[in-house]
Amino acid sequence: MxxxxxxxxxxxxxxxxxxxxxxxxxxxxxxxxxxxxxxxxxxxxxxxxxxxxxxxxxxxxxxxxxxxxxxxxxxxxxxxxxxxxxDKKKLEEELVTSIKNAIYYQLSVDEVRSIVDKVLKEIEESKKKSVIFVYEEKNIGHRFAMQIAREADVQVEEVHLDQLRDYLEEHRDQIEHLDAIITTYFQYAQVRSIARSYQPIIYGMTVEVAPDVMEALQSLESGSVAAVICKKEESADGFVNLVHRMCPDLDVEVYYEDKRSGWRKIAQKASVICVSPQLAEKVRQCDWKIPVYEMWDRINEQSMNMLKDYLH
Known part of the structure; x- marks a missing residue:
């Protein structure tokens, strides 16, 4: 952009x-x-x-x-x-003239070559599709944005959810050239509410459970307690159902961020903690002697493939 x-x-x-x-x-x-x-x-x-x-x-x-x-x-x-x-010939003549002028005015051949290489690299970047990724937690948002940039080969600008309204207003003229406004489904409804005028290009992404999470859960003894900590608006039902399917002998207890008083039970009962990435740092600061795993750590492959099809 x-x-x-x-x-x-x-x-x-x-x-x-x-x-x-x-x-x-x-x-x-x-x-x-x-x-x-x-x-x-x-x-x-x-x-x-x-x-x-x-x-x-x-x-x-x-x-x-x-x-x-x-x-x-x-x-x-x-x-x-x-x-x-x-006229292609006219363009070539203008380019040759510019290069000759640059050398005439004491730029070396290597300097001109370096400038041309830099410009060509910038052109390649400018031809990429432009998207913004809306996040709520900076570290997780950056992780997902980098995955999108790498796998979909697009330019990604990261925008915090709280700043989205101001961003859209400030960049109103550039937004018309934007190819997509991307977020995860956790923030999808909020993004659609804020960016009502841009709903056709709002794209929701699903995330997937990290492999080490399932390995940790499957290694627990029957009857062990797995604590799940998430925000109230983040439904943990899907994750809990997955754990029950994969590890039917485990007990799963869900705790929410806004009810910290209940967290005291975790240290006494849980063998492992599975936490929403947005809360991972906060939970680790509790300094419990219990393994802490982020429930998901990347965008789902199928969701990424659908995004690539949509953009290209």
Whole structure:
């Protein structure tokens, strides 16, 4: 997701007219793929405010780009990138000229090669789908976000649930280019409630039980107690049912975060603790001499495959 105010920043100390600077900046973004074909440029007034320049400067820059057949302005829609009619030979000539100028102005061949390699890498990144992952607990959210980025090959921005409303408002112009708003089903209803205008791109992910959890449970003696600690809004029924199927001889007791007084029984009775990842750190701080396992530690493979199909 391109941040126009940073990428198209105007150097107000330069002698180059603002319009020329803006045209060059936008052309560069088009040539490198930072803004994609059919992508809508920000509204004139919004871009003028973000860059701290006049509305007429932005309007003139858009007109010049339209004259160069890089964009087209459509009534009630806005200014859209159109690169399908660009002359490939003209692009090659411009690229060669830029490289020659760089070397002429005392950049070494290795420096130019390094710059080109960096730009190509940035282009590859910019072509990736862009998503945000909404989380409630930072460490767990980061773990899931990195899994999504790695396995779905997308750019992921992490947003805390409490900050989602402000994020959507602040990035309103960029959100239209967003490919998905992703969260786990634990926060799915809350995300849909906050992001009502974006429901078509809200995607819920399921998580799966970590293998070491089941191994620990299956190693317990018959009649042992497994304590499950979770938040009230996180239904533990599915996990409890799974334990009963896999380890029918175990007793499973559920404790909730908002009823800490009942936790005293855990140290006396439980042989193992299975905890919601959001509460794992808090439970470990209790310093009980009992093994503590997170109930789930990754996004379910089937759910990930469905996300990849949805995005690509």
């Amino acid at each position: 391109i941040h126009y105010a940073e990428v198209w920043k105007i150097n107000k100390d330069s002698k180059i007219p603002y319009t020329d600077q803006l045209v060059r900046n936008i052309r560069w973004s088009i040539f490198t793929g930072e803004v994609r074909w059919t992508e809508k440029l920000p509204p004139i007034r919004v871009l003028a405010d973000e860059l701290g320049i006049s509305i007429n400067t932005v309007r003139n820059a858009y007109k010049r780009l339209e004259q160069q057949e890089l964009v087209v302005t459509r009534p009630h829609i806005g200014t859209i990138v159109q690169t399908e009619s660009m």
